[in-house]
Amino acid sequence: MNETAQQETETHELGFYVQRNIRYHMRRGAFFLRWGRFTAFVGVVFGSATVTSLVASSNAYLIGASALIVTLASAVDLVVGTGQRAWLHNDLRKRYLDIEAAMLADDQQALMSKIRHYRSQIRRIEADEPPTLSALEVLARNDVIRSMYPKDQADKHVSKLGWFKRTSAQWFDWDTSEA
Template sequence: MTDTDKAAGELYELTFYVQRCIRYHMRRTAFFMRWGRFTAFVGVISGSATVTSLLTHAPTYVVTISALLVTVASATDLVVGTGQRAWLHNDLRKRYLDIEAEVLACARPIPDDLMRQLKSRIRRIEADEPPTLPALELLARDDVIRSLYTKEEAAAYLCKLSWFKRTTAHWFDWDTSEA
């Protein structure tokens, strides 16, 4: 393997990693924004005077479920801090986008000192990241693979996650060693 091949492979790995991180944080941002909107919607609807007056004639269990739904949704939103998490992941995504833009603007091959600087910046971003969710990382990886390859070529590289793990990837720290 020549030095040019090694540099090209290193650049490909760096670019792939950065793109995966961008997509991961984009997914997390969207998830927390949707969750925040959902809890706000539940709070507004359940707390409105119309719904409250309709519930006065409803069976006790309906009123109890409605109150419980508002309480659980609001408490989850408060404890998780969906707004702050959405902003954090959006900020991390932007920092990775800055690195990607710098890589795209560089002449080829990228000088070794610049490659070291980029990797150092990535490590500083990683230090600010909350723990990652492996199943969600695999979904972000699949997004990058789909963007780089044709459908037929990508099929050979995509991970095999069950629909349940894909659906709950934002909520649970799944073991993905089999995928």
């Protein structure tokens, strides 16, 4: 492989890696934001139901169940720290977007001379990242492949994940070695 082709491959791989991480953190940030909103919704709805039940002196089981649901949802939200996690993944996504913007602004010659610098920036970002979820990483990779290549080419290169792994990729670290 000649030097020019090797450089093009290297810049393509770096761009792909950055894009995959942008999409990964976009998915994680959106997940935690939705989760935080859902628990807030549960707190408002069932908290209101508890207060209404107390005022109306209705069924003690309804009051207890509503209070338990609010308590559990709030406890999970507090322990997981959905708000902080949403901000973390949003910040990581922005840092990768900054690298991508800098790479796009460079011409090919400048890009080649700065690849080591970009890799150094990426390593600093990776030091701040929480452990990745393999199935979610595969989904982000598939997103990038679909965005970069025509459908017939993309279909050849995307990894197949079962519906359950796709659906629960935000919750569990699935083995994706066969994907």
